Amino acid sequence: MTANILVVEDEPAIQELLAFNIAQCGYRAIEAYDADGAWTHINHALPDLILLDWMLPGSSGVELARRLRADQRTRNIPIIMLTARTDERDKILGLESGADDYITKPFSPRELMARIRAVLRRRAPQMSDETVVAGGLELSPAMHRINANGAMIDLGPTEFRLLHFFMTHPERVYSRSQLLDQVWGDHVFVEERTVDVHIRRLRQALEPSSLDRLIQTVRGSGYRFSCN
Amino acid sequence: MTANILVVEDEPAIQELLAFNIAQCGYRAIEAYDADGAWTHINHALPDLILLDWMLPGSSGVELARRLRADQRTRNIPIIMLTARTDERDKILGLESGADDYITKPFSPRELMARIRAVLRRRAPQMSDETVVAGGLELSPAMHRINANGAMIDLGPTEFRLLHFFMTHPERVYSRSQLLDQVWGDHVFVEERTVDVHIRRLRQALEPSSLDRLIQTVRGSGYRFSCN
DNA sequence: CGATGGTATGACAGAATTGTGACAGTAGCA
């Protein structure tokens, strides 16, 4: 899973340092030098994480962070703020504006990478765009479409993610809490029984195609998507 | 399975609330009221998770966290920090000192338990997930499935655990009380005869594949799973 | 051969787990 990290930083030297460390860790760094450049990149492809400098030419990093939080598409992208000062007020402002974490320059690359990993680990896994085929179903994340033996099936966002997870992890039993972690994200706090309800809704949607038995209950353990 | 959670909290009311919720979730709460008490418990038996209050009499929670991280034995025990303040700076400090997660009072028990589960799950991925093969049977804990010469066998939770134990401990006789300890857990109180009933149910499930003779009765001693 | 102690089996009620329909709050959208 190579995550794309958008680095918004106007100083080339630091930009380069960050890019080097990020690449070292197996992630891909995308460079932006101001808020406008950042938006361009974001509109082109949503990054998995944004490393955002507090001081930017034009509009500040905090402002960009606010804009990111206001937009539905970018709302859930984690942000780590970078600042040159140790000014405490900056920390408060940065975190209030929606940043997930915060680090001051000069920082040790090791600490930064540790935080990046922590933030990435915490976020809900991203769904790839590849079409998945399993058990007579064809699911295309890009088009948000499901083809069941020629019939189209419409699902809500949650059921869609749930089915996508099952289709990419077939034949294996997942407990309710594992499903919550994988499909809802491990920072969400909902009742475990909520999973049951969504399983039911998913089965209900698959029923017209007689594919509802693909999702099996394993009493005492959880649920399983089985192609047999 | 039942994880021990050390709760380091000086306020009895909160201690009790935490203990109640932890017990509710099936974990065991161990109580400590200060850093020294915590060390005593830790030296006695390593907990699976530590719930640590930020404000403690004597040395602070952060200090205890640092000490835990410095010690080889306790380095890998996950820590969740509790704090009364909503000051984001504490969050930074807490995470820097080695905590795995962080929660502010007042917290919802549900959120706290969700985090506990998440942390425990991250740290301890399923242990014996490996497929076991013995006596013409193939048992996969991950899929919660049993393959008997191509035929799928469905078992209830108890029979599944029983068969899993037998397959991982073949050719040896176990008494009823040993089986109760190993399969049911050594804290439950059930009649020894109950084992007979579950043995029968297991044999019944294996019968269609003519594999019921794998489980042999040793009169006066117990039962044995034999591959011959 | 019958007595004896241990084991197998079928039935059953209570416990535990899961399925289901309803509902209110919320978020997205026009």
Place this chain on the structure above:
DNA sequence: TGCTACTGTCACAATTCTGTCATACCATCG
């Protein structure tokens, strides 16, 4: 702003699982 669709939760129904008996069965031994 109002409308629509989606979510999470609950209460209750339906199902399955468990532990315990009572009884039938069997090996062993006097």
